[in-house]
Amino acid sequence: MNGRWFIPAQVTLTDSARSVGIRLISAFGMSGIEPTALPANSKMGETINLTIQYQITREKDATKQYRLAHEVAHSTEQLRRQQAVDALNQVQQINLMGIAFRERTAEETQWGFRFIHTPESKALLEKWVELDGVSLVEEQRSAPRLPVDKAITTFPVRAELLPLTNIGPKLPCKVRNLSHTGILLETNSVGTELMNPGEDLNIRLENRGWFPIALDLKVKLVRLTEDTDEGGTPLYRLGLSFQPVPELQQSAFHELMSTLC
Numbered sequence: 001m002n003g004r005w006f007i008p009a010q011v012t013l014t015d016s017a018r019s020v021g022i023r024l025i026s027a028f029g030m031s032g033i034e035p036t037a038l039p040a041n042s043k044m045g046e047t048i049n050l051t052i053q054y055q056i057t058r059e060k061d062a063t064k065q066y067r068l069a070h071e072v073a074h075s076t077e078q079l080r081r082q083q084a085v086d087a088l089n090q091v092q093q094i095n096l097m098g099i100a101f102r103e104r105t106a107e108e109t110q111w112g113f114r115f116i117h118t119p120e121s122k123a124l125l126e127k128w129v130e131l132d133g134v135s136l137v138e139e140q141r142s143a144p145r146l147p148v149d150k151a152i153t154t155f156p157v158r159a160e161l162l163p164l165t166n167i168g169p170k171l172p173c174k175v176r177n178l179s180h181t182g183i184l185l186e187t188n189s190v191g192t193e194l195m196n197p198g199e200d201l202n203i204r205l206e207n208r209g210w211f212p213i214a215l216d217l218k219v220k221l222v223r224l225t226e227d228t229d230e231g232g233t234p235l236y237r238l239g240l241s242f243q244p245v246p247e248l249q250q251s252a253f254h255e256l257m258s259t260l261c
Contacts (some may be wrong), residue, residue, distance in 0.1 A: 005129060007054065010053040013051075018039070030098075031110060031112030038100075044227070047100075050096055053093050145179045148174075156215075158206045159203055162201065183203070218246075219241060221240055
């Protein structure tokens with residue numbers, strides 16, 4: 001899909017016929033929903049029936065261009081693509097379920113849905129994305145995150161979060177991805193929901209393999225996603241940015257990162 005993961009679609013809460021407007025969605029789900037767009041009694045982890053109507057955009061506008069190009073160049077590939085778009089124009093709606101989650105930053109709180117697919121709905125949505133997907137400028141990071149890879153023996157897979165004072169319970173977490181500028185953690189630990197985006201924390205990255213020491217760094221909580229796992233247990237994802245690395249840790253930090261790339 002060449003980095004294009006999203007399509008614009010009209011999303012409606014099926015049971016209440018309440019529209020949340022045209023949103024960018026992916027095969028995984030959608031986010032960025034203002035709290036006022038959902039019923040006041042919405043709950044994290046709640047399963048909602050959704051109706052998704054695909055909005056043909058770039059492909060629909062380009063129909064004449066594809067046809068002209070085919071007439072001039074007799075391009076089999078362009079004709080195949082146009083036929084695929086024509087077929088999709090006849091099937092523009094998907095009905096599926098979504099699990100509600102909540103995302104908090106220092107500026108705002110938003111909701112989202114994680115899609116529960118049937119094989120048919122997943123295949124159709126992925127086809128829409130393949131034909132008309134777009135990327136988000138905000139997703140183009142200056143330092144791309146590296147997903148955790150246990151095959152890299154030095155890649156830290158566990159971390160602990162602590163208050164800046166180092167007084168209080170340690171929060172054990174799993175590492176999901178990592179870059180020079182930040183880290184994504186995941187945890188089921190009770191009390192995570194009490195954290196506030198914007199607050200500063202201490203983090204300890206546990207060492208693995210031949211790497212000799214754990215790293216103690218300062219981070220800022222940028223985003224807190226409150227979700228549920230497959231069993232319905234609260235699951236939290238924490239997006240953290242690294243603060244300036246202490247001088248005594250700089251050499252070890254840069255050496256660790258160099259082993260991961």
